[in-house]
Amino acid sequence: MAGPTTAQRGEAGRADTPARPPHIGPQGRRLTGRTRLVLAAAGLALVAAATVWVLYGSSWLRLEHVTTSGTDVLTRSEVEAAAAAPVGSPLISVDTGAIADRLRQKLPRVDSVDVVRSWPHGVSLKVTERKPVLLVEKGGKFIEVDAKGVRFATIDKAPPHVPLLELTPDRSASLRRFGSDRLLREAVGVAGDLPAKVAGVARTVRVTSYDSVVLELTGGRTVMWGSGEEGPVKARVLTALMKASPKAGHFDVSAPTAPAVSKS
Known part of the structure; x- marks a missing residue:
């Protein structure tokens, strides 16, 4: 019997050879990349939507309590009532600037305030109160004035260690030029320029003209300050004089380069 022919053997060999996988060109690879981008974008959108819902729509991150620090004369309840923080609102939507504005408007004693979100449920109010450096007596009451010249409170009783203003200007050209204000x-x-130790024992600040300011201290002592110019220099000179002559009764720093001290 005759064997297979050469043509038949070639066909059998081709039949035994495994088929090659189809070639995937650049177009197929680009399609896969786009699919990945679409899936990534969809994932990011879902994460963003979930974040927005957690911050604004859920009950997890809502304002539940307000804390206050830094108060001295004011009470925490006064501050928190004036702040009117929107308890129950999403914490992310709380307008901290509006809270600060309300506090400064309703409580003139507040000099500055930091309003900070305290995650996950709070807002903290860090208050800085104005400090009086001078008192103005009016109608039996006392007006507190801070170092910026702001009259921020009227009280019935003068606080300790704050000097009282005696504004008794003479009929001079100084008064006509500058005025009482x-x-x-x-x-x-x-x-405001007085050293802390001097401010603590100052009883009055007497002003008769622009360049004639006199301090009356406890123990009958006086300080001729002169004008308000060179205030920090005068403060340092006065501190040195009082340390060197603790029993002196009169100090003159109106010309700080040539100060004077006397017993009376």
Whole structure:
């Protein structure tokens, strides 16, 4: 019997050879990349939607309590009532700037306030109160004035260690030129420049003209301050004089480069 022919053997060999996989061209690879981008974008959208819902729609991150620090004269309940923080609102939507504005408007004693979200459920109020450097007596009451010249409170009783203003300007060219308001600002500036130890024993700041400010201290001592110019220099000179001559009764720093001390 005759064997297979050459043509038949070639066909059998081709039949035994495994088929090659189809070639995937650049077009197929680009399609896969686009699919990945679509899936990634969809994932990011879902994450963003979930984040928005958690921050705004859920009950997890809502304002539940307000804490206050830094108060001295003011009470925490006063501050928190004036702040009117929207308890129950999403914490992310709380307008911290509006809270700060309300506090400064309703409580003039507040000099500054930091309003900070305290995640996950709180808002903290860090208050800085104005400090009086001078008192103005009016109608049996006392108006507190800070170092910026702001009259921020009227009280019935004078606080300790805050000097009282005595504004008794003479009928001079100084008064006609500057006016009582300018002289008041001059007194405030002097009071704000006083060293802490001097401010604590100052009883009055007497102003008779722009360049004539006199301090009356406890123990009958007086300080001729002069004008409000060179205040920090005068403060340092006065501190040195009082340390060197603790029993002196009169100090003159109106010309800080040539100060003077006397017993009376």
